[in-house]
Amino acid sequence: MLEAAAAVPGIQGEVFRGAFWAAVGVGFWIAGPVIGFFVWRYYRGD
Incomplete structure (x- = not known):
C-alpha cells in the first residue's frame, strides 16, 4: 500500500x-x- 502511494506522482x-x-x-x-x-475486561476477569 505504501509502495503504491509513493508511486503516484504529484498532487x-x-x-x-x-x-x-x-x-x-x-x-x-x-x-x-x-x-x-x-483488555480491561480481560484483566478484570469477566
Whole structure:
C-alpha cells in the first residue's frame, strides 16, 4: 500500500497519501478504545 502511494506522482500522490494516513488515523482512533475495553475486561476477569 505504501509502495503504491509513493508511486503516484504529484498532487494526486499528496492527496492519496493524505487520505491514506487519515484512514489509518481514524482506524486507530476507533480500534484503540475497542482494544482497551477488551483488555480491561480481560484483566478484570469477566
